[in-house]
Amino acid sequence: MPPKRTSTYAAPAMTQAAIRQLVADSVAAALEAQAADMASTDNPNRNTRPRETLVVRKELLVSFHWFERTETVFSRSNCTEDCKVKFATGTLTEDALSWWNSYAKPIGIEKADKIA
Numbered sequence: 001m002p003p004k005r006t007s008t009y010a011a012p013a014m015t016q017a018a019i020r021q022l023v024a025d026s027v028a029a030a031l032e033a034q035a036a037d038m039a040s041t042d043n044p045n046r047n048t049r050p051r052e053t054l055v056v057r058k059e060l061l062v063s064f065h066w067f068e069r070t071e072t073v074f075s076r077s078n079c080t081e082d083c084k085v086k087f088a089t090g091t092l093t094e095d096a097l098s099w100w101n102s103y104a105k106p107i108g109i110e111k112a113d114k115i116a
Contacts, residue, residue, distance in 0.1 A: 016084075023067055030060055059095075066091070085113050
């Protein structure tokens with residue numbers, strides 16, 4: 001049996017401030033793109049295609065709301081720093097959960113739970 005492959009890739013640690021900034025930047029970029037598209041749909045000289053307006057991606061807003069709800073739970077429950085990652089990752093679903101599992105598996109869940 002061939003040896004198991006092990007990954008040497010280690011995802012960079014993300015601080016909560018970095019995650020907040022990433023979400024804020026993504027939301028801002030999506031809103032700017034939507035505003036620009038809406039402006040061009042209102043100007044028939046700039047837009048010769050059918051009048052369609054982009055909508056902010058649902059996934060982006062869902063992620064933003066998840067982040068806000070998680071922060072609210074942290075503050076209301078006086079969640080300690082060492083428990084925040086465990087709690088937050090326990091609420092992940094679908095693509096976010098797949099990402100977390102691919103991040104945590106190579107380094108071990110105990111080490112992954114200690115990122116901050």
